[in-house]
Amino acid sequence: MPNGTTPKLTAKGKATRGRIVEGAAAVLRERGVGAATLEDVMARTRASKSQLFHYFPGGKDELLLAVAQFEADQVLEDQQPYLGRLDSWEAWQHWRDAVVARYEQQGDQCPLGSLFHQVGRATPGARAIVVELMRRWQDALAAGMREQQAAGRLPSDLDVDTRAAALLAGIQGGVSILLSTGESDHLRAALDQGIADLRRTGEGLALSPR
Amino acid sequence: MPNGTTPKLTAKGKATRGRIVEGAAAVLRERGVGAATLEDVMARTRASKSQLFHYFPGGKDELLLAVAQFEADQVLEDQQPYLGRLDSWEAWQHWRDAVVARYEQQGDQCPLGSLFHQVGRATPGARAIVVELMRRWQDALAAGMREQQAAGRLPSDLDVDTRAAALLAGIQGGVSILLSTGESDHLRAALDQGIADLRRTGEGLALSPR
DNA sequence: GGTAGAATGGACTGCACGGTCCAGACGAAG
DNA sequence: CTTCGTCTGGACCGTGCAGTCCATTCTACC
Structure with missing residues (x-):
């Protein structure tokens, strides 16, 4: 216990x-x-x-x-205040820049990834930390999308959770590749593509009814 | 030496x-x-x-x-023959299914990821293996997109390499999350979203010249 | 069928590193 | 100023595991 x-x-x-x-x-x-x-x-x-x-x-x-807990908290903290206020496309862009900068600076060491590779699947504790981190991260993204919905910049019937999940996956993969190869191209591509896709989804929405 | x-x-x-x-x-x-x-x-x-x-x-x-080399080869092999013949949206779907199935079956053990967490950044050999795997994987995706371009199902000015990079990042992240949480939702979301985005990019292209 | 070199078995070594223990310094509370 | 519990130092232990060595058997080739 x-x-x-x-x-x-x-x-x-x-x-x-x-x-x-x-x-x-x-x-x-x-x-x-x-x-x-x-x-x-x-x-x-x-x-x-x-x-x-x-x-x-x-x-x-x-x-x-x-x-691990320390690092997990750090991850989200490093994205603030941007991650908490994704209420315009400019804000999304700022957040993107913050993420890229953070991970480029971190370079090729993965505090978390490797951590639970060690303690890993065996212990329930480690998994819980990662699950919680992913949940909070994805929730923040979804919240940002909902703000954009409220502002009429995204269709109200958009499946926000799935989109957030996909975007988060892109980030994780980008980081993961950055860690192994040292190149941040994939992280940038995933973020840019994800956000662009989102923006295009909301395109020409201003003329829809109130 | x-x-x-x-x-x-x-x-x-x-x-x-x-x-x-x-x-x-x-x-x-x-x-x-x-x-x-x-x-x-x-x-x-x-x-x-x-x-x-x-x-x-x-x-x-x-x-x-x-x-590591053995496992890396395995990864691409497991996606064949689908990965080598992405010449229709149905083929893309088959490939998607193969990827999801492969990683769901693999469950929560990451042969490669953990491998170079151990040998890791230190040795040049390990990094080379991963870099090579990513390159081949991404190239295969890009080739698939080019086939779709040739068939007139994707705009010819599409930035194929960036799109492939973003898609690959999504997969990696999805797998990575699957490994830590045991849930394949993110992998599915990333793949589905990536492919859907692609298809929508090519929508209404049939009426373009020739 | 003999020999050189590859293939195998298994005992042995060395030590790095996680973990234990006890003895003593420091700080808070009455 | 005494006392109790936290805090700290550092010696010590056990062992798990990578890596070495030599002796023996098998395989290829002439």
Whole structure:
């Protein structure tokens, strides 16, 4: 039974724990999940082994899970404020730019992807984190489309959820290819094509009844 | 300096080597890259350790690379003959079905994805395999679109390569999400949306000149 | 049918890395 | 100022697993 938090945490403890998670995240991005060791994390965060196991009694797996949650939150945060306010085609474009920039800068390390390749399908925890991230992401996209519907820039009978799912898939694939090849062409293509398709769907809608 | 093949290979040797690669591929799919050990492979293929190192002097990494190549070839092969003959919208649909079926059946194990998460960005070999796979895949899609152009079912000025890139990204993302969540909705959505978008692009083209 | 080289078996090694333990410093609360 | 619990340091352990070595058997070729 995985309980949420270890024992009591004082202010100092909280800080240390946070330091460990952030440091571990950095190490994982650099070294990759397979290669990263607890000692790497210790060196990076200047924490002793007992600290690691003090804050993450479940050992490496629990730490990885914490990092995964941290990274997952980061993903959506990095898209704000654009992702939360997709109420014009310009806003969509800004969001697109933010996504491309974020992942181009991140380069070829996949904090999340590799994480649950390690902890992976086995544990329910890891999967839950990814599922939740995808859900929130897709919901945000769908919400943006609904705003455009409300503004009369998308047909009201558009299957928003499917469209959002397809767009999200395009992003994921683009990122995935970026990670393996180092080229962001596919990410750009997927985003541009997805948005263009959307815009064209709404074309000439202004003249439809109120 | 990584040479292509070990020393001389007799017929028997070739068979054994092949057996090892296939067995290793199976083990990797089941256990995941991180968890799979050489001893697992030994058990599965009934090969001794010296055999492993006889055929793959580079050790585990070289074996993983061989498996990666094997799996990469498999991916495209599994889409044939549909992928090679995308000369009608029905053919595109058949291909779509084949892709969905293949990945739904594969379930939640990612032979390739996890492979180069392990060997990964570090080695040039792994990246090359993935890059090559993506290139061939995308080329096949682009070729299919060109056939549709030739048949007058797609505008001749369509930017085929970008469209193929976007579609490929959608597939990759759909698969990637399928792997993490177990749901194939996104893969279906990406494929259906991508193809529908394509078809709509070619709509009403029959009445164009000639 | 003999020999050179490939193919196989399996014991052995080394060590990296996750995890445990205890001893001691620090901080909060009464 | 005492006390209790959190926090930290670092030595220590066990082992799982990649990789090595040599001895033996099989295969091809003359």
